Amino acid sequence: MATSMRRTETAEHSAPPVVRRMWLWAAAHAVDDFYQGLVPASVPYFVLERHYSYVAASGLTLAATLGSALPQPLIGIAVDRLRLPRLAAAGVLLAGAGFALSGTAGSYAVVWVLLLLSGLGVAMFHPAAGKAAREAAGDSVTGMSVFAAGGSVGFFLAPVLATPALVAWGAGGTVVFLPPAVLVAFVLARNVRRARDGAVPAPDGPALWRPFAVLTAISVVRSAVFAAVATFIGLYWIRHLDGSQAMAGTALACFLGGGVAGTVLGGRLADRIGLVRTVRLGAVLVTPALAGLRLAPGPLLPLPFAVLVGLTLNVPFAVLVRLGQDYLPGRPGTAAGVTLGLSVSAGGLLTPVFGLAADAHGAQAVFTLLCFVPAVAYLLGLFLTPPPERLT
Template identity: 45%
Template sequence: MTVLVAGHAVDDLYQGAVPAIVPFLVAERSYGYVAAAGITVAATLLSSVVQPLFGVLTDRRAMPWLVPAGMTVAGVGIGLCGLGDSYLFTWLAIALSGLGVAAYHPEAARLARRVSRDGHIGMSWFALGGNVGFALGPVLVTPVLAFGGLQASPLLMIPALIGGALTLALRGVRGEPAHVVAHTGRDDWGQFGRLTVVVTARSMVTFGLSTFLAIWVTQRVGGLVAGSAALVVLFGVGAAGTLLGGVLAGRWGRIRVVRVSYAVAVPAVAGIALVPGPAVYLMVALAAVALYAPFSLHTTLGQDYLPNRLGTASGVTLGLAVSVGGVAAPVVGAIAAVTNLQWALLSLTVLPAIAWVAARGLRRPAPFDARLSLRDYG
């Protein structure tokens, strides 16, 4: 599990790297807004669409080699993006990285669930790894490209190459299985569809906040440092909230934690837009806990609702539904342009309310069959 958590951090580091690379592409190659948006689309939209397809494939046959291979490809794509002046080459390199991210998640989530022996805390650690990795993307990219320019981008491959090699060294990932053991239980597509609504709504409010929070707090409190500090609170407290969700689920149950989290998120998000002065940081922290506590629980619930299609469930809850949330940012921006940023942020409160309503219809799934643990992986 330690290697899986670290590997998830390395893989998602390359998702977080893309927003940090775009300003360098704009500065060195004079990309316009449309071209810059195209780079983001290459990384996120393609990955989100392809990820469920990898889930379907891994449901038919376990493919543990996708874990180190996907991680490595994600890093190689980012490493190549700064070489060559062609926009098409850069776009394809970023798309290759997104493809690697998509290949990694379904099989890694399946393996993490089995290694954790159905432990919610174990899956929370796995989810935390991804959140930390995403946050570390700019931390890696900015100094490398600031000192070496885009030509230094191959250095960004190093974490992926090391992480891929370490993951490959695991016995459970090295051996390719001869067959996949049949799962028990009936797939509940109705409940899974309801869960997808919950995950998508959560993703949209999270994307909207992360995009405009720094701007809002800068205006509200004053100074660029204040805005950056708000993002640190959002992501830092959110990471702790991911672990807290697993602990609370073990005590109160996943469904209750999900419902309570989104009920709390409604006033918390509203408070960000309404509370004056430095007290806004308290509302940011509360919103972070409420929005991140259910994060890992979405994945385990999805796997339990589709016990015969664990890869598909992971691909949707970790890929498609999460990336689709990115459509919220342009909508929030349009609302801000017509009214103001405060009303735009207030509009985000509708999303956790939708998640709460949808979560009220969730039923407790049948227990995950932990006996189907590592036999598929050698």
């Protein structure tokens, strides 16, 4: 009992330094995912300026998605075996350079390849940064939630900052977004030795592939709901709630902003009630939030529910990353590559299924269907088991 109390006191005293150490990785994650969010935000400007078809426009998003999704598990394996301490810095730089140059390219094929390379940069960052962030966070789930929240912040800022730049300079305005990638890459490369000195040894033990597979399925379900809401919430506000375009943008901002808060809240909850319970709780709470969003009338009353949907949907986000690394204790890069990369992209690939429902019955049909999807995540969560205590 005394030993347990001493461990608790030690964790409490060490928590603030851990969280402070995470801010660098959170900022880097924000910049990396900023470029991921810039791709869909910039596609309309390519269409208007260069007269791309809708098929060609969707091809640009597909290029970035393929580049970021498919390589991540393989990159994660390489990170676990070879360490590659500067890969995260190289990934941010490639993500930024690929996107920045895409607007200056003339032919569609070159634009497509540059966005594919930008996605590859995102894929290079996540496993390496996820492993380094876990080492910096140690046993603190709150620390990992700060890292994960950085990605949510970056994705949130992308459309906010892209719109004025691309309105002013057109597709060629993508070049103004290169400096953050250069700066963050430089800082990460310089920080390699300091991060290594402050790292907490990774826990040891056998890989638990069965619960990790269940966890991956939950992550896909969560990301499918996230992608569907992000894609259709604006259309829902305009075409079903009779809101203005400004209100539609506000609804998206409320959803994404709630996601940032939910990511941090999920880490704090997991430190108190446990990882598995937090995953299940998020699946339970998001259903009434979605129902409220679907049933509230008018363009104003559903806005608080948009915040709640983003918050509850992201409560398990950082927890899924951390839990995946606990299930694969010797493979933190692989676990991060799957939970941060492959699962999120796979969930996005399910969005066309909801698009078929929207074409047939309107955007409101998407949110009706979404009220039932989290039940799948909850049922899968019943098969999760807490990871065993590991020796560090």
